[in-house]
Amino acid sequence: MYDRILIPTDGSETAELAVERALAIAERFDSTVDTLFVVDTDALELSLGTEQVDRVRSGRFGEMDELEATAREATDHVVEAGRERDVDVSAHFRAGQPHKVIADVAEDHDVDLVVMGSHGRSGVRRVLLGSVTENVLRSTHRPVMVVDERGEDD
Template sequence: MYEKILIPTDGSDTAEVAVEHALDLAETYGAELHTLYVVDTDSMSLSLGPEQLDRIEQGNWGEMDEVRERAEGATRVVADRGRERGIDVVEHVASGRPHSVIEEYAEDHDVDLVVMGSHGRSGIRRALLGSVTERTLRSTDIPVLVVDAQ
């Protein structure tokens, strides 16, 4: 049923719960697991200049090594746990508007299912879902499994 599963992660506790579901599904279906961390350039635009944002979007992190390390660390955790269970894992770090990047990545890689937490690192909960999750649900035709940490 599922050949490729995408788990966007930001390293938050809610994302961690979603990772467990994605790992279980990938193991059950023998699916390849893709883990994606999106550096939210909209949020970062408040503290960075246009030149810095352009460099990040082109993969030149420069003084933003801490952000890159956090992103790679979050995907590495998923990849390590997947490989321990014999799951093929593809890691990817990108920048942009998170819901747009998630949608584009899923379509470009023929993902069958997106598994994501109900809200992320911000800790600000909307009525039911975090803004990235809500926007992802509205912007893609690919099935999305939303996992709540509560």
């Protein structure tokens, strides 16, 4: 049923809840898992400038050790959690608009299910901050399971 599952992660507590849910599904269906950390280049460009963003887009973090450490920590956690459950997990790093990258990776890897967290923002906070999860739902034709910050899926 689910041969390949994609778990986008930013390392947050909400993402970790989605990781646990996705790995339980992968374990049950003997699925292969891809985990993905996306560097939001729009946000990065505002704070660092075009030159740094171009480096990240080409896969070079340069002097941004903290960003690279965050990305590796988030995906390494998924790989290790998968290993503990005897689930094969491949880690990926990409740069771009998160919802577009997630949708593209889901398509490119022919995933059967995307499992991701949502912080459950509503009202003005959601309008101002946007919702990566909501945009993924609009950007992909792949099934998406959304796990909210209480660990419940929608």
